[in-house]
Amino acid sequence: MQRKITGEIGIGKIVTGAIIIALALGVTVFYLFYTGRFGGGSRLKITSPARVGYEWSHLAADNNIVSDYLFGRTKKLIVAKGGDGILAATSYTIAGRLVTQEAVDSGIYGLSDQALLLKCYVRAGDRNNAVALKEEVIKRFRLPDGTYRAFVYRDASETAGELTSVSSMIDWLDALMEYYVTYGSDGDYKEIKTLTGNLFDGEGRIITEKISVAKYAESLYVSLEDTSIFDADDEGSMEQLYGTVTGESDGAEVENADIEEEIEGVLLSNIRLRLIKDLENNGLIARGAYEKALKAVKDGFAGGGYSFYAYATSGAMDCGDYIYSGRNTGAFDIEQNIKTMRNLAEAGELDSSSYAELKGQAMNSGRIYTQYVIMTGNYSGRESVSSYTDGMMIAYYMGDTDLYNRLSDTLGRRVATKSTSPALYMIFREENERYVFYARENLGARLATS
Numbered sequence: 445m446q447r448k449i450t451g452e453i454g455i456g457k458i459v460t461g462a463i464i465i466a467l468a469l470g471v472t473v474f475y476l477f478y479t480g481r482f483g484g485g486s487r488l489k490i491t492s493p494a495r496v497g498y499e500w501s502h503l504a505a506d507n508n509i510v511s512d513y514l515f516g517r518t519k520k521l522i523v524a525k526g527g528d529g530i531l532a533a534t535s536y537t538i539a540g541r542l543v544t545q546e547a548v549d550s551g552i553y554g555l556s557d558q559a560l561l562l563k564c565y566v567r568a569g570d571r572n573n574a575v576a577l578k579e580e581v582i583k584r585f586r587l588p589d590g591t592y593r594a595f596v597y598r599d600a601s602e603t604a605g606e607l608t609s610v611s612s613m614i615d616w617l618d619a620l621m622e623y624y625v626t627y628g629s630d631g632d633y634k635e636i637k638t639l640t641g642n643l644f645d646g647e648g649r650i651i652t653e654k655i656s657v658a659k660y661a662e663s664l665y666v667s668l669e670d671t672s673i674f675d676a677d678d679e680g681s682m683e684q685l686y687g688t689v690t691g692e693s694d695g696a697e698v699e700n701a702d703i704e705e706e707i708e709g710v711l712l713s714n715i716r717l718r719l720i721k722d723l724e725n726n727g728l729i730a731r732g733a734y735e736k737a738l739k740a741v742k743d744g745f746a747g748g749g750y751s752f753y754a755y756a757t758s759g760a761m762d763c764g765d766y767i768y769s770g771r772n773t774g775a776f777d778i779e780q781n782i783k784t785m786r787n788l789a790e791a792g793e794l795d796s797s798s799y800a801e802l803k804g805q806a807m808n809s810g811r812i813y814t815q816y817v818i819m820t821g822n823y824s825g826r827e828s829v830s831s832y833t834d835g836m837m838i839a840y841y842m843g844d845t846d847l848y849n850r851l852s853d854t855l856g857r858r859v860a861t862k863s864t865s866p867a868l869y870m871i872f873r874e875e876n877e878r879y880v881f882y883a884r885e886n887l888g889a890r891l892a893t894s
Contacts, residue, residue, distance in 0.1 A: 486633045488625055490722040493567065494790070496840050496893060503849045504836075504893040507856030511893040513869040514859075515564060518886040521867055523561070527553065528598060530573075530580045532561045532883045538867050540878055547866075551598045555585055555612040559619035560887035566623050567894065574627055581616070582635065590638035592616055610653045610714055613643055618719050640728045648724065648733025649761040650715060652708045657756070658773045659705050709756045709767065712744050713783035717791040736762050738793060741784060751801040752776040752816065753784040772825075775815040779828050782812070786834045789841035799838070803847050806835060810854045829858065829873060833888035840892070855889065 501511055526533035526549035533549040534557055558581050565574035585592045587606055594609040617639050624632045645651055721734045740762045744754035754766035755777045770777035785802065788794040805823060806812060812835060814825035832855040839847035860867045860879070871886050872879045 486630065488621065488633070488636075488722075488726050490621055490625055490726075491718050493563070493622055494837065494840065495567070499845070500840060500848060501893050503845060504852045504856070504889075507849070507852040508859040508861060508869075509852055509856050509871075509889060509893055510869055511890055514871070514886060515568070515890045515894075517867060517870050518881075518883070518890065521870065521881060522883045522886065525549065526883075530576050531584070531596075532557045532887070533598070534595075534884075535880050535882045536867075537878050537880045538865070545878065549598070552595050553584075553598065554595045554883070555581070555592055556594075556615040557883040557887065558585075559612075559615040560884065560891065562619040562623055564887055564890050566619075566626050567891070571627050574623060578620070578623055578632070585616075589642065590635075591642050592639070610643065610650065611711065613639065614650075614714050614716060614719070617643060618716060621719070621722060637728060640723060644723070644729045644733070646730060647736070648720070648730035649736065650710050652710055652760060654706045655709045655711065655756050656704050656706055656771070657767055658769060658771050704771070707756075707758050707767070709758045710740075710761045711756045711780065712741055712754050713780045713787065715741050715761065715784075715787060717741070717787050717793065721791070738791070741788060742793070742795075744784075745795060745798070746776070750776070750818070751795070751797040752778075752781050753798065755780050772815050774819055775817045775824075778812065778814055778816055778823070778825075779831050782828075782831045782834045782838070786838050786841075789838045792841075794838070794842070799842060802835065802838065803844070806847060806854075807850055810850060812851075812854075829855075829871075830882075830885055830888070833885070833892040836892045852893075 504511065521536045521538075522532045523529065525547070526536035531553040534552045534554045535550045537548045539545055539547040558577060562574060562577050562581075565571075565577060581592075584596050587593065587608070591608050592613050593605075594607050594612045597603070617636065620628075620632065620636055620639070624636060643651060715737050717734065717737055720729070720737045723729045724731060724733045740757065741753065743764060744757070744766050746752050746754065746768055752768070754768050755770040756767045757763055758765040758767050769775055770780060781798075782802065785794055785798055789799075809823075811823075812828045812831045813823040814828045816823050832851050835851045836848050836855075839845075839851065855871060858871045858873070860870050860872055862868065867879070867881050870881050871889055872881050873885075874880075
């Protein structure tokens with residue numbers, strides 16, 4: 445009798461085990477169909493995205509930047525109200541005090557903003573919204589050759605034509621890689637391959653594009669020692685020395701503005717070292733691409749007492765010809781410099797002197813400005829609000845809680861704190877006495893604090 449009972453129990457265990465195994469197989473098959481990987485979808489291995497963790501997000505929260513609340517409000521205003529429920533508008537202006545000052549959105553959807561939003565969804569585990577956003581971007585931004593428009597309009601009757609930018613496509617490729625390893629299908633892998641082929645040449649170098657840069661108005665530019673063109677009581681000015689006074693240059697009138705020219709080149713900030721390493725490791729670009737990219741960025745360090753990186757290369761990525769002034773002659777572009785620093789810090793390759801320069805400026809003034817003027821040795825221009833989240837991530841990569849806290853404090857002073865505000869917890873700019881909320885700054889803050 446005892447043997448019979450034992451046998452029955454053994455059979456029951458076997459049946460139960462078989463059921464569990466069948467269920468597990470069923471779930472696995474369902475998952476493969478669900479993600480589109482059934483039948484041999486390709487796998488990618490990428491560097492794990494930076495997740496700052498509790499210690500850092502707590503510092504941000506102490507400075508009014510409460511990541512979850514900020515993201516929740518951003519989805520309501522930038523996506524639901526400002527966008528079309530799927531795409532994010534570039535900006536949203538809340539209603540003003542006057543009856544005539546109604547809330548208004550930009551009516552424009554930028555590709556780089558959608559890339560940030562896609563990363564936010566993936567890291568939050570929000571598959572439904574991530575898939576919907578990815579599909580809508582491919583539908584509305586993708587061009588027949590596999591490149592992407594830099595932006596589209598909310599009004600479908602308006603068209604952005606075929607205006608593209610390498611910066612925005614690099615942003616989207618980076619986000620698409622992160623999306624693919626979590627939710628992607630084989631079709632997404634093919635999309636990654638096509639876009640990569642459009643952005644990199646056969647040697648794994650980023651393709652050149654037309655870049656607008658400032659140049660001197662030669663008939664107006666003089667050296668510091670040459671003041672012969674000024675009157676006796678005219679000591680001259682930085683504007684005159686840098687060619688921005690009214691005058692004639694090659695027969696064309698120049699009035700309070702630098703002359704711009706277009707060159708073929710590569711923005712140093714577009715050389716995403718982590719992304720390039722991932723693409724190379726997965727066989728999507730040529731071997732040796734990462735080492736070439738790293739050298740191209742490091743060779744762009746100004747030196748000579750200036751701890752900044754070049755704005756762009758004039759020509760191919762590894763040609764060795766650099767442009768240090770972007771849209772303002774005689775000045776380093778700090779926004780682009782900080783983006784380049786972030787790329788280096790993420791790869792563990794940031795120069796210590798450039799980091800010391802950033803930290804010294806930020807800790808002393810609490811601000812990041814758009815340019816550093818070579819003649820005066822001072823920072824100037826407008827406050828670069830969009831650079832704060834890049835700066836926070838640089839501090840995170842360098843393990844510097846003091847700088848992270850300082851920049852969080854500065855950015856936190858731009859957080860809406862009025863309890864009745866529809867944009868409570870979001871980051872604003874005050875423009876023309878209105879409060880404007882930009883997708884880039886709010887989504888960037890979400891990623892830098894979660």
